[in-house]
Amino acid sequence: MKELTVDLGERSYPIYIGEGILQQIGELFAKHGIGKGSPLLIVTDSHVAEHHLGDVVSRLEEAGYTTTSYTVSAGEKSKSLSVLEDVVSAALQAGLDRKSTVVALGGGVVGDLAGFVAASYMRGIRFVQIPTTILAHDSSVGGKVAVNHPLAKNIIGAFHQPELVLYDTATLRTLPDREVKAGLSEMIKHGLIWDAEFTAWLEENAQKLVSLDQEALQYGLYFGCKVKSIVVSQDEKENGLRAILNLGHTIGHALEAVSGYNKLLHGEAISIGMVGAAKLAIRLGHPEHIYTVTKRILQAFGLPVSVPADLDTDAIMNAMMHDKKFSEGNMIYIIPTEIGKVEINKNVSAAWVREVVEQLKQEV
Amino acid sequence: MKELTVDLGERSYPIYIGEGILQQIGELFAKHGIGKGSPLLIVTDSHVAEHHLGDVVSRLEEAGYTTTSYTVSAGEKSKSLSVLEDVVSAALQAGLDRKSTVVALGGGVVGDLAGFVAASYMRGIRFVQIPTTILAHDSSVGGKVAVNHPLAKNIIGAFHQPELVLYDTATLRTLPDREVKAGLSEMIKHGLIWDAEFTAWLEENAQKLVSLDQEALQYGLYFGCKVKSIVVSQDEKENGLRAILNLGHTIGHALEAVSGYNKLLHGEAISIGMVGAAKLAIRLGHPEHIYTVTKRILQAFGLPVSVPADLDTDAIMNAMMHDKKFSEGNMIYIIPTEIGKVEINKNVSAAWVREVVEQLKQEV
Structure with a gap:
């Protein structure tokens, strides 16, 4: 235990x-x-x-x-x-x-x-x-x-x-297999925002985790909870740091809303959102491998990386504008700056986000 | 100001x-x-x-x-x-x-x-x-x-x-006259639980307060808020002391519930409840004048002091048992021990309360 x-x-x-x-x-x-x-x-x-x-x-x-x-x-x-x-x-x-x-x-x-x-x-x-x-x-x-x-x-x-x-x-x-994978998406997020080594471990152990190997699972859950608890300890009421836990969530929530909350599981939606955040990172000048590695890991777990083509881009953008993470009209995004590191970027332009959403429909 | x-x-x-x-x-x-x-x-x-x-x-x-x-x-x-x-x-x-x-x-x-x-x-x-x-x-x-x-x-x-x-x-x-009086009932409560001098001032100024004399009203509200804020400062989450603010409320809430929340205003119900608490105080051996003075002040403000005869005693007792102030089965009452002083008494017998409710129907 x-x-x-x-x-x-x-x-x-x-x-x-x-x-x-x-x-x-x-x-x-x-x-x-x-x-x-x-x-x-x-x-x-x-x-x-x-x-x-x-x-x-x-x-x-x-x-x-x-x-x-x-x-x-x-x-x-x-x-x-x-x-x-x-x-x-x-x-x-x-x-x-x-x-x-x-x-x-x-x-x-x-x-x-x-x-x-x-x-x-x-x-x-x-x-x-x-x-x-x-x-x-x-x-x-x-x-x-x-x-x-x-x-x-x-x-x-x-x-x-x-x-x-x-x-x-x-x-x-x-748990059904699809829910196992979707759940592991948040575990991957904890790696991507905080710890490159844990992220590498996740990629190596993707098969064990998906097949619920008890030892791998307990370590993964332990480390995922630990990252979350370190962040929460430093910012219980979400006044600052805690926002980093929203990596992939801005786009993810919008996809869940637009698809009516039954097509995509939460973990699947944020998987796509994390690819989107990685694409925004590149657009902001961060290293290209952030995108490559993020996508490769998520795919190793069998998680989706593209926006379903039938979802309307305008509707997705609208849903994002209503997301409670936008304070006083600014658009706040969690942007990876390295594997295991993110920044809270308050100046992401809506035009870039729209571009990325469009690109995510082509992602394979 | x-x-x-x-x-x-x-x-x-x-x-x-x-x-x-x-x-x-x-x-x-x-x-x-x-x-x-x-x-x-x-x-x-x-x-x-x-x-x-x-x-x-x-x-x-x-x-x-x-x-x-x-x-x-x-x-x-x-x-x-x-x-x-x-x-x-x-x-x-x-x-x-x-x-x-x-x-x-x-x-x-x-x-x-x-x-x-x-x-x-x-x-x-x-x-x-x-x-x-x-x-x-x-x-x-x-x-x-x-x-x-x-x-x-x-x-x-x-x-x-x-x-x-x-x-x-x-x-x-x-405000309608009846609501003015009912509101003053909580002000009287703040005197009865905390300050004999303020209680005496209230009795002397009953007419001024009922007729909304601005100077008296501002002083009364100031002092009432002050008592409340001193108590709350010492016990924000109601773990102990704050319970004293419930003087008259156990019987009062039951009367409100049984009368369907439209016959008695909250302040009227707790006025009757405060007379009940004073009667319980006497039953517990505290000085007789607690009851006399409590009742006299409330009557000076034109507040009711008796339980409407058509309310069923069993129903009132049942409503009290459901009151959230009873923790783990004990009956907790706020009992005046002097004018301006109360105690939190955790051992009030249900039989005495029933007796008091019956007596309150005869009160004139």
Whole structure:
């Protein structure tokens, strides 16, 4: 079992990564101050419930916890205020009080939704993340929680740090192959923004990671979480540095929005976005190999590198203008300046971005 | 113009109280860091909009701010997730970004709703309170913001401190007489929990306050805000001391819930609740005059002191059991031990409370 700490002063918390660690869930909860006097609410989705909910509930009950669970439909649609209201109904009916804990058992959607329930229920109660996807190694670190609004993703939310994160890599075996690859896209991003050596390791171990080799997977998740936690520790509320985590996300979010959130998985969209950012880097005069290497790695993982030809460039540009990362009208892009290094560039011209989006449709 | 500071470290903020201070809104906003580069969203209700919105908008626009306003229906029903979603739509359409500010122009409902929009929009943007009721002298200090859930009041919310509070006492002239009195009920509470001398001053000045004498009103609001801010400074997140602000609220909230939130105003309900707390105090062996004086003051302001006979005692008791102030099954009451002093008593028996509720139906 690997362990690391997200260092946030009095809001610091540990991440445990290992195969089968859910077997110790009772001990780990107790060790980190989750009391047995108030009920827990486990929030999960229909896919995850099938594989893991029964096990988690019975282990927690055996350890002396009172639990209630609430299962939402799998998919992004559950990140809404109306589902939030339903989860709060369940919390009230189960008698959750200010000493209770919300447990997110699932991927990013469940983590974001359950996290915002924990952040806002009685103005904030405790929260534990049990990620069951690779993508969630990203979203479960850093305390960003939110639901969507019909007009914008993640626009209603909070910064709410969990008490602990339990990453049982055995749960990843039930993931479809496409989701495995899309999840690894965020892991690659953590390499590209922070560490050339880790990036090289990722390329070498692409096949092992895609096939869920446990040793490679645990190391990759550990290092990915570590990069994220170092960045978050230095900028909890996203006032500066934390923006680097958005490498590939500006174009990526726009592609997700325009394709209606069901054609491209998040990790696939940011894979294309990272190629776009690399192309912008070259346009800005940074070395050509940034683009070559970025694309080669993503392709080694079987991730997409081109914008689907049927997506309208104007619509993509419009969606980008609405992205919340544009502050006071400036266009802010995360631009790689080397493999393992990025800069926050506040002066990227919209014309260049449009050019790159057009080029990305031709990418092979 | 009176000024005081709510002392919360880096989240400290000033409260300005005075007749006509909205004339200086532009300067005061600029002085406290509200930038002109990002749009403001003014949230208000249909009653307040009629009297004050035009003036606030034109003064802010004259001062160089870009504003949008969103008017909700007056009344508690606007404190819902669905209205929150509508306000967020308005914020998105107006292009509010992370440097924008939400301005709450109104009473407690508007302050709570707009405050929670500010707390959650893009995970938290700036917020200014412009209270237009006496009751809001209480709710605008301390950063507690929330919306209601069909099953419970204020259950979805946050702690989100404003940048400043502008209390223009001229706006209070448009309040109906019954709301003036109900608002003064929280002012009396601030005397009863903290300061015998202020409590005596309140009794002497009851007529002046009820008739909105500007000098008395400004002093009363100043002192009420000051008590609240001292308590909040010592316990921002309600882990201990802050509970004393709930004097009269346990019974009061239950009365509001059982009467369907339209028969009794909040201030009226807690007036009755404070008489109940005084009766419990006597039952616990504290001096008899606590009850006599509490009741005499509230009656001097024309506030109700008895539970409406048609409210069912079982229903009132049930509503109390659901109150979020009961943690892990204990019943916590704020009990006066002297005029100007209270204790947090965690061992009040439900049987005594029932007895007191029954007696409150006979109170004259």
